[in-house]
Amino acid sequence: MPVLNITRVICAVLVIAAGLFYLLHDGDINAGDFIGENNASEGEIAENAEEEPLRVSTTSLEKGTLTDELVRSGELASWREAEIYPKITAEVLEAYVSTGDQVSEGELLARLDGEDYRDEVRAAESNLQSARAQYREAEVTYERLLDEMENVRELFKVDAVSRQELLEIEDQVEIAKEGLQGAESIINQSQTQLSAAQRMLERTEVTSPIAGTVSAVVQERGDMATTQTPMVIVAQLDPLKVELTVDERYVNELEEGQEVEVEVGAARGESFSGEVHEIYPTAVEGTRSFLVTVQVENPDADLRPGMYAEIVFTLVKGEASWLTAEDAVISRDDKNYLFFVEDGHAVAYRVEKGLSSKGMVEVSGDFNPELDLIEDPPGDLEDGEPVQVRGVEVD
DSSP states (O other): OOHHHHHHHHHHHHHHHHHHHHHHHTSSOOHHHHHHHHHHHHHHHHHHHHHSOEEEOEEOOEEEOOEEEEEEEEEEEEEEEEEEOOSSOEEEEEEOOOTTOEEOTTOEEEEEOOHHHHHHHHHHHHHHHHHHHHHHHHHHHHHHHHHHHHHHHHHHHTTSSOHHHHHHHHHHHHHHHHHHHHHHHHHHHHHHHHHHHHHHHHTTEEEOSSOEEEEEEOSOTTOEEOTTSOSEEEEEEEEEEEEEEEEHHHHTTOOTTOEEEEEOTTTTTOEEEEEEEEEEEEEOTTSSEEEEEEEEOOTTOOOOTTOEEEEEEEEEOSSOEEEEEGGGOEEETTEEEEEEEETTEEEEEEEEEEEEETTEEEEEESOOTTSEEESSOOTTOOTTOBEEETTOOOO
């Protein structure tokens, strides 16, 4: 190596050495200062951790029975609807109701032209009167001949009349009896004809078979009513019904008479009461669902057929168990834990979750339910970590 280069290297080394000597002996910073600061910071962090434990809120476990809700939707329909057909073909003389009218069972809705039937009734009544008159005459004749026959028999016993005379009166009695029976038959026929005519006349009066609300008047005054077209439609609107299907998993948890909640958005979002009216014993063909009919009370007529409704069934599951908010359960590695406060520390207990509903969950496990439960533990809370319950002073 040239002498010049060696000289330059030696000079550089001397300059660096002089600088280090100055820093170590005459400057404000020394190497030990870095080490001391780092060690002091770690100590302060540890000290602060002991002095300021995690602040938590606690609650108590509750013993109770959780319920679950099954929500199914359907369309409100009339509980019963009657399409009322005329039983005869005739002109409508009077229509007594309009759409929206309330009617009672048996109420007269319309009257049809029945003049021909009234004529038939009058004729049948006249025939019946004649038949009854003939019967009375035949009855008088028969009773008279019976008396005569008894007298002839008494005379025959004392040989006052011949056997021939006795046989003749007996024949007359038999003929009178047949005449009486014939007159009675005519009366029966006349009564049958009168009843038929009266029934036809009654059919000119169209009445409602149910109580309800007139939902449609199809044929008005002056129309020719026929037996092929309904004249009036009456719907029973209190109660209403909803027919829906329930899966096989839940059908056995329902029972007839069970109360349900009915939510109808079109009715200002109000809730209405109802009950399970009928559960069909067999599944709908091709499915594993069962038809359920829900009866919905509608005393104030707030609900109408065709409205969309949600039916909320309350399902009760199992027996009483420990309940907590779902937020209190921490899940790690497919395991569930609750954190309790014990001697100022968070203690983790593994639990099994059961049914959950409306933010609550069933829990079971080997824990002490008398301990305070941490309500909403942070996800990184560790078993044994110091904690302080909010609102509780530390001595």
